[in-house]
Amino acid sequence: MTPLVVKFGGELLEDPARLKAVVVAMARVARQGHKLVIVHGAGKEIDAALKAAGIEKRQVDGLRITDDETLDVVVAVLGAVNARLVAALAAAGVAAVGLTGADGECGLADQAPPHRAVDGRLVDLGRVGIPNDQAGTRVVRTAVENEYVPVIACIGIGNDGRLFNVNADTFAGHLAARLNAKRLVIAGSTAGVLDETGSTVPVIDTQTLDRLISGGTATAGMIAKLRACEQAIARGVGDVVIVDGRDRAALEGAVMGASPPNATRIVAAAAWHTAPAAMPTGER
Numbered sequence: 001m002t003p004l005v006v007k008f009g010g011e012l013l014e015d016p017a018r019l020k021a022v023v024v025a026m027a028r029v030a031r032q033g034h035k036l037v038i039v040h041g042a043g044k045e046i047d048a049a050l051k052a053a054g055i056e057k058r059q060v061d062g063l064r065i066t067d068d069e070t071l072d073v074v075v076a077v078l079g080a081v082n083a084r085l086v087a088a089l090a091a092a093g094v095a096a097v098g099l100t101g102a103d104g105e106c107g108l109a110d111q112a113p114p115h116r117a118v119d120g121r122l123v124d125l126g127r128v129g130i131p132n133d134q135a136g137t138r139v140v141r142t143a144v145e146n147e148y149v150p151v152i153a154c155i156g157i158g159n160d161g162r163l164f165n166v167n168a169d170t171f172a173g174h175l176a177a178r179l180n181a182k183r184l185v186i187a188g189s190t191a192g193v194l195d196e197t198g199s200t201v202p203v204i205d206t207q208t209l210d211r212l213i214s215g216g217t218a219t220a221g222m223i224a225k226l227r228a229c230e231q232a233i234a235r236g237v238g239d240v241v242i243v244d245g246r247d248r249a250a251l252e253g254a255v256m257g258a259s260p261p262n263a264t265r266i267v268a269a270a271a272w273h274t275a276p277a278a279m280p281t282g283e284r
Helices: 016-031 043-053 068-091 138-145 168-178 206-214 220-234 248-255
Strands: 004-008 036-040 096-100 109-111 129-131 149-153 155-157 163-165 183-188 203-205 239-244 263-267 280-282
Touching (some): 004 016, 016 248, 036 068, 068 163, 096 138, 129 155, 129 168, 168 220, 206 220, 206 263, 220 263
Parallel strands (some): 004 183, 096 149, 203 263
Antiparallel strands (some): 109 129, 155 163, 239 263
């Protein structure tokens, strides 16, 4: 059975009540026989740890600029969040196993080239990785085949053993494609992609995504997410659903194949023939 890939934003994992809701939802899904692979970030906790260490946070288009000091903090925080999530899943009866992209080279990555920002600037991202198409899937597939739920922190590894910070949405999208997943669910604290009235847009095709990004309509925090969705679909993932992970019913529905009302389903342009009702503006 092809696994479902679910990406959780760190904001869902730092608060005990939100973490519990996420874990309860995943336990219900797992009990119904769905094969799961979980990828997670830890954005806000990384920000807090950087501040405590006196290290400046720097970002461009939703991507974290990562020097060596920042990378050390990223790796430490992601490791702690990973252990917390695995422990919570275990307590809920889910056989979870914690991994990073370094395990089995499932997160094999190359150093990102200078990033051309939406505003035209060329920015050196430092120790940021972009997924390599030779990334391994054996360790992930072996875990799934043996009834485990892999929980993967978005740390990349280069061919020379260097670690990289990889955007969690990008990591999840690439892994979903490598696993031939039919659906990628991206769960955060927003009800999908919103139109100019603040309402959730139910369906967007990849052509609309490109207009959102290139036209400057999407917020900075949404750009990396939309690019990850676009690339996942281009590489064969059936569809991507961006859902509010704080809504347990919506999260469960999205993972089990539904299209919840407060979520946005993203599809290939050829797969959707209905014109969108309104142009989305970004995330709430």
